[in-house]
Amino acid sequence: TRQYEGLDEAKAAVSALGEHIAREGLPDPITPLICGFAGYGNVFRGANEIIELLPVREIEPQEVAAVARSSDCAHDVIYKVVFKEEHTVEPISPEDHFDLQDYYDHPEKYRSRFHIYLPYLTLLVNCIYWEAKYPRLVTKADLKRLYGGAEQPRLRVIGDISCDIEGGMECTVKSTEPGDPVFVYDPFEDRAIDGFEGRGPVVLAVDILPSELPRDASVYFSTVLMKYVPAIAQADYTVPFEELALPPEIKRAIIVYQGKLTPNYRYIAKYLERNNK
Structure with a gap:
């Protein structure tokens, strides 16, 4: 595990690696190096900020x-591909067509189709928001x-990065610590093997990544949070959750209210029960 003083120092190290790749190229066994990103929201934007420090050539999912x-692929670039919902799921019924709003409203009508891309990716970065009602990205x-x-x-x-235990990435069977950030998921024994040697993909599952850059994270989050402080301070927390008057960005982030899981986070209960056994 490498130690950096802050984000700027870490980004400088990634940029130096990018210069090396552009100059020397990648080893044949991992060429072409194709990095897939599942998701395109805030989590993706953070990950994308880092990969763009490397020599990147973006391709479409259908080109993977x-x-x-x-x-005849390039040795001096990393191929980047971004997957959206229309690439990762499909209607179960052959008579239906993909519709994003319909998928959000009726995820039970859809199934994952991401397995068609898996054989061609070198690295997969999971940035999607997932709930139990949605199909898993990778089983x-x-x-x-x-x-x-x-x-x-x-x-x-x-x-x-999303790090939902046995969630969108079902192979994330546990979270990891910054000092020991990866494990190998053995798909034949259905278990995690600490370290990076073994039969199966290496899985990074650190669920407290912002704490790895505490100063940068604190400055950013406090700056974003500042405009919401008056509403948070003035809210009446004696009313039912449905009546709680908070900005939607803050209300969606509330996991527990008055001692109970909020509707969007009730799926966590089964994992808490499992850990308490």
Whole structure:
């Protein structure tokens, strides 16, 4: 684990790596290096800010297979691909067509189709918001199929920034600590092996990533939070949650209210029960 004084120093190190890649190229065994991002919201924007410090060539999801199979791909770039909902899920009924609002309203009508991209990715960064009502992006069965072949799959690392335990990335069977940030998920034994050696993808599952840059995170979050402080201070917390008058950005972030999980976070209860057994 590397130690940096702050975000600027960390970004400088990534930029230096990018210069090395542009100058020397990537090793043949990991070329083309294709980095997939699932999601395109705030979490993605933070991750994208870092990868853009490297020599990047963006491709579309429909190009991933062709690039991975190409014998004429670039050695001095990292291929970046961003997946949105229309790429990751499909209607269960062949008579239906994908509609984003319908997916949000009726996720039970959809299933994941992300497995078609998995064989071609080197690195997958999960930035999606997930609840139990949505299909999983990657299942344990997907990884068992992927790693069940005779050859080593291209997929080496899963960076699960969202870090929902057995959630959108079902292989995230536990969270990790900054000092020991990764484990290998063995899809055949369904278990995590600490470190980065073993049969299966290396999974980064640190659920307290902002604390790794405490000064930068504190300055940013306090700056953003400042405009909401008056409303937070003036709110009446004796009323039911449905009547609580707070800005929607703050109200959506409330996990527990009056000693109970709020509606958007009730799915956490089953994980709490599991940990208490």
